[in-house]
Each structure stands twice: as C-alpha cells, then as structure tokens.
Amino acid sequence: KRVRCQRNMENLGVFRNLDRVFELSTTPYFKWCAVGDLMEESFLERAVAVLEINRDVTGVYAKTKFFGSLTERANMNDMDVSLESPDPAVRYRTYLSAHGLNGPFHGLIRSEALARTSLNKGFKGSDLSMIAALLLQGAIVRLSEELLYRRIEPSTATSAKTPQELDEFFGENAVTVKKLSTWKLEKQLIRDLIGAPVETSTKFKIAPHLARRLFWQRREVFSELGRYLRKVP
Numbered sequence: 140k141r142v143r144c145q146r147n148m149e150n151l152g153v154f155r156n157l158d159r160v161f162e163l164s165t166t167p168y169f170k171w172c173a174v175g176d177l178m179e180e181s182f183l184e185r186a187v188a189v190l191e192i193n194r195d196v197t198g199v200y201a202k203t204k205f206f207g208s209l210t211e212r213a214n215m216n217d218m219d220v221s222l223e224s225p226d227p228a229v230r231y232r233t234y235l236s237a238h239g240l241n242g243p244f245h246g247l248i249r250s251e252a253l254a255r256t257s258l259n260k261g262f263k264g265s266d267l268s269m270i271a272a273l274l275l276q277g278a279i280v281r282l283s284e285e286l287l288y289r290r291i292e293p294s295t296a297t298s299a300k301t302p303q304e305l306d307e308f309f310g311e312n313a314v315t316v317k318k319l320s321t322w323k324l325e326k327q328l329i330r331d332l333i334g335a336p337v338e339t340s341t342k343f344k345i346a347p348h349l350a351r352r353l354f355w356q357r358r359e360v361f362s363e364l365g366r367y368l369r370k371v372p
Contacts, residue, residue: 152310154259161253170247175207175290182286186247189280197253197277198270200246201286209291218242222279227337228344230274235267235328235352243270243279245287252276257331261312262323268331275335318367321359325352 145163147156161169168190170183178201186199205215216239224230234243244266256272259265273279293300297308306313328349332342353360 150307150310152261152312152316153308154261154265154312154316155310158258161250161258164250167250168247169250169253171245173245173289173295175292175295176245177288177290179284179286182282183247185282185286189282190247190249193278193280195277196249196280197273198243198246198248198279199282200242200279201282202284203240203242203245203287203289204285205240205289205291207291207295209293209296215240215289215291219281222274222281224278226341227275228341230278231271231345232348234271234274235348240289241266241270242281242287243273245289246279248273249277255336257327260323260327261316262327263316263320264324265327268324268327271328272331272335275332275337275341319363321356321363325349325356325360328352 143163145159147159151159157171160171168187172178182201185201189199190196202219203217205217218237218239218241220233220237222230222234222243224233252273253269255276256269257265258269260268270279297305300308309316332345332349335342
C-alpha cells in the first residue's frame with residue numbers, strides 16, 4: 140500500500156521525468172532513486188533524524204561508494220566538502236567550486252525547499268543550479284559513513300551512451316538539451332540568485348563568483364554559440 144507505480148504515456152525525457160516524480164509526491168521529504176543505485180537500510184532513518192532536528196537544513200546525503208565496470212575508467216570522485224556554513228554565500232561558493240559527483244542531488248531533500256527551486260531544467264548540469272538554489276535556503280549535511288552506492292555502468296553513465304541512446308534518454312527535448320548547455324547553466328544560476336530568498340548583501344557577495352565562472356568558461360560559451368549559429372549538433 141505504500142508503493143505507487145506511475146507510468147508516463149510518453150517518453151518525457153530524464154529532466155521532465157525527474158520533476159514529474161517529485162510533483163506526484165506528497166511527503167515532507169523526498170529522494171530521487173536512480174535505477175541502478177543502492178543505499179544502506181539506515182540511510183533514510185539517519186537523514187530524517189537530521190532534518191527533523193534542524194529546520195535550517197534543506198538536505199542530507201552521505202559518503203558515496205562507486206561500483207560497476209566503468210568505475211575506474213570514469214574516474215569518479217565523491218564530493219567531500221562541508222556545506223553547513225551558516226553563511227549562504229559560503230555554502231554556495233563552496234558547492235560550485237567543489238569537484239566530484241553531485242552527491243547532494245542523491246540525498247534526502249526537504250520537499251518545501253525543493254519546491255522553491257526551478258527543479259530540473261532542460262539542459263545538462265541543471266542539477267547543479269537546483270542544489271545551488273537549495274543551499275541559498277539552508278545547509279546540506281553530509282553523513283561521513285558510506286551509506287550511498289552509485290552504479291557506474293554503460294547503462295547508467297551518460298558519457299557511455301551512444302547518440303541514439305542519448306536521444307531516448309533526453310526524450311522530446313533531446314535536440315535542445317545539447318545546445319548552449321554551459322550558457323544555460325550560468326544563466327540559470329544568475330536567475331535563481333536574483334530571485335533567491337536571501338538578503339541583498341548576500342547576493343552581492345555571490346555575484347562576483349558567478350561573474351568569474353562565466354569568465355573562466357567564456358571559450359566554451361563562445362564555442363557553443365558558434366555551433367548553435369552554424370546549426371551544428
């Protein structure tokens with residue numbers, strides 16, 4: 140009785156499908172569970188305990204172990220950073236400067252905070268802008284024990300998919316997803332910051348960081364723009 144199966148009438152693509160699952164949920168806490176991933180039985184109980192005690196925490200994730208045939212080749216790293224600073228600008232800059240898997244995306248998230256983000260937009264990397272928006276609302280706690288497991292196989296790794304498999308993965312938005320992805324991410328970060336429920340002083344502290352990100356990636360942005368104008372995939 141606790142399990143409900145919802146089948147889409149058409150292929151929504153990964154981004155709309157992720158959002159659809161959240162839209163169908165009615166619980167105070169929410170977690171996306173990828174088809175090949177695993178978690179320890181104690182993870183949800185541990186995560187809920189943290190969220191129940193501290194209303195300022197928007198999400199909880201854990202140290203992650205990778206397994207599967209592509210683990211070494213993919214050179215996967217766990218995101219091991221502290222996102223618990225009381226200063227939202229510090230949390231935000233720390234997260235966007237971190238390297239490794241986007242662990243917070245696979246954690247347990249406070250539903251009301253998640254609903255205030257733009258969720259998964261139709262471009263690669265939109266999970267980064269979504270978690271960044273969560274961090275402007277509150278801290279995200281990382282449990283130090285290995286409680287989450289990510290499967291890295293040809294069937295689960297986007298980088299290992301063929302062009303045809305990617306088209307199916309992205310669904311009806313497959314064509315637009317591949318265009319201007321760097322620019323779309325940076326633009327979404329700026330848009331979310333402008334509308335974020337934080338003090339203006341905090342926004343001014345973060346703005347230079349976003350300006351530097353855009354400057355560092357200027358070559359990729361111009362390259363994407365050139366391909367877009369030439370109509371090259």
